Amino acid sequence: MVPVPIPGTGVSPFTGLPGRLGPVLAVKIDNVQAARPHTGVEVAxxxxxxxxxxGQSRILAVYSSRLPSKIGPVRSARESDLELLRQFGKPLLAYSGSQTALKPLIKKAPVFALPPEAAPGAFTRxxxxxxxxxxxxxxxKAQAAAPKSDGAKDIGFRFGPPPSGGTAVNQHTVRFPAATFxxxxxxxxxQWMISMDGKAYRTPAGIPIGTPTVVVQNVNVHPSRFKDRWGSVSPYTETVGKGTATVLRNGRSFKANWSRPNAQATTTFTTLAGKPMNFTPGQVWVLLTAH
Structure with a gap:
């Protein structure tokens, strides 16, 4: 997919590449097999x-420096999204709905909430x-509905040459209870070429999708007080705190630590020696996995 050309200057704090420091748009994307192939994720x-x-997985794609013409399929938000997005200031969050009990929390959160009923012209079937x-x-059209959403700012990522050491690896598998990457x-x-549930991850046109940096961030995941319509408990993923991580870049695997002292703080990644853990400039995938 060819991104919509949007002029701008600066180095994106999200990718380390020259780009537009535009409004932050976060989109909740369905990720069961029936929802693939996705549209627009490769541009995030x-x-x-x-x-x-x-035990299924879902994607939260964040856009600022580039925008595709279409993104989806869009699905519902979760409580964990609100904590994760606090480090972005007040971004726009596009989603297809949420549990009724979660709506008051979304209303209080520092996000511009954009379900279809808030901007019907921005969504299509x-x-x-x-x-x-x-x-x-x-x-x-989504950004036009929330013109005061915050632009891109530092969220703690650092880009540059890899640290010394690491382990040469050709592939790495990340498992969720009912999903595999x-x-x-x-x-x-x-790039690290991506497969999901044993199938190559591709655009609707069949182009394989890869990313230069993969971060496997080990976090606490526990049951929340919310359930879906079928009675399954929604897990809550904690992104405030500290823990360990694995960073994949340049064909090597690096052990790292992460820290985010509070919801307003940035998330920093460091080597085991305490130095900044640089990512390769470009798109970054962060998989939030349970300890």
């Missing part, structure tokens, strides 16, 4: 993967796909 600055009900896996967002290093593309 950041891609967070988190656990949801029944793809008649070639089955509901609920067929709702898509027009990001330009595999990252295979391509020296030719200088």
């Amino acid at each position: 600055d950041l891609v967070y993967v988190e656990q949801v009900e029944a 793809d008649r070639n796909r089955f509901a609920p896996h067929n709702l898509y967002l027009n990001p330009l 595999n990252f295979t290093w391509s020296g030719k593309r200088r």
